[in-house]
Amino acid sequence: MSINRRQALTKIIGLSTAAAGATLLGTSAFAATDANGNYRLALGEKLKYAPLDAMATAKLAYETGGGCMHQVFHAIITMLAASGSVDAEKFATIPTALAGYGWAGVVGQGTLCGNLNASGMLINILDDINGQNSAIIGASFRYYETNDLPLSSAEFIAGIGSTAEKSLEVGKTSIANSPLCHSSISNWSAASGKPFALKGERCKRLSASMAYHIVELLNRAHGGEDISILAEAKPSAEAQACQSCHGVTETMGSAASVKSDMECTTCHTGHYN
Structure with missing residues (x-):
């Protein structure tokens, strides 16, 4: 059985036709189901946690x-x-x-x-x-x-x-x-x-x-x-001290803005590295 270009597009990206001659109504490329109706996790979708052993x-x-x-x-x-x-x-x-x-x-x-x-x-x-x-x-x-x-x-x-x-x-x-x-x-x-x-x-x-x-x-x-x-759940005292100058929204003088909660002094020593 042959299919035309429009039908092929429908199959490939999950678009559907409401009726002959109607405007194509598309689902998101990140839809939670594929063209065959099989579930797939959508971008931004969240699933319920249950306690585990x-x-x-x-x-x-x-x-x-x-x-x-x-x-x-x-x-x-x-x-x-x-x-x-x-x-x-x-x-x-x-x-x-x-x-x-x-x-x-x-x-x-x-x-x-x-x-x-x-x-x-x-x-x-x-x-x-x-x-x-x-x-x-x-x-x-x-x-x-x-x-x-x-x-x-x-x-x-x-x-x-x-x-x-x-x-x-x-x-x-x-x-x-x-x-x-x-x-x-x-x-x-x-x-x-x-x-x-x-x-x-x-x-x-x-x-x-x-x-x-x-x-x-x-x-x-x-x-x-x-x-x-x-x-x-919080950065160490040392890392928090660094953040006081190297903030996300405000910095001290010409200090660089930094977004990180990891240990600073593992790689950096004061202002010399």
Whole structure:
């Protein structure tokens, strides 16, 4: 069967014809359904969160391959698809493999850690959780930046399905002092004496740790806790001091305007770097 150009256009971009000779009425290129009526997440659409089991999510992240961003994003989305969320079926349609680019700071570039990339990607599609979404993202970034990771208690190691023997592959835990993969891996390497090539078990546990904490934050916000007032959700005192001069709307004298909540002194020393 042959189709004319107008019919072809209708099939390609999901336009519909009201009647013969009528004006074409188009749906958005970001429509929530495709030409065949199959659901797809629309740009700006938000899905309802439902509380999850943090340890079960961490275990799934630990068991999932594809790098840190995929581990965290896939684990939480998969758990939401099996949850009591009213949007569970919609979560199940999200192609989590898209998060596979985030390994080692975006395809090995050592920039934003995939765990945090996953946090932003996930929370950006969640419906408002008591006004706490932005605070949850901030808290996940600051937690990664300032805490000794990966989690290493016997309870956590058993919970994710790892073993004490594999802890030898991790060596020592470390503090990233930055949301960057580069800083995180470098500080772990310095602490453990291990090279980047041997980061496997360490990074699997780090992804499990972050999946665990992100779910904890989401659950707490869902339960009504104000995450925004936590010290964890705010820049450090040092970073806040820098922001007093390097503001977003106003600056001190000729100071540059800066938009960032990450640690400043990891890369900058006073006004000389």
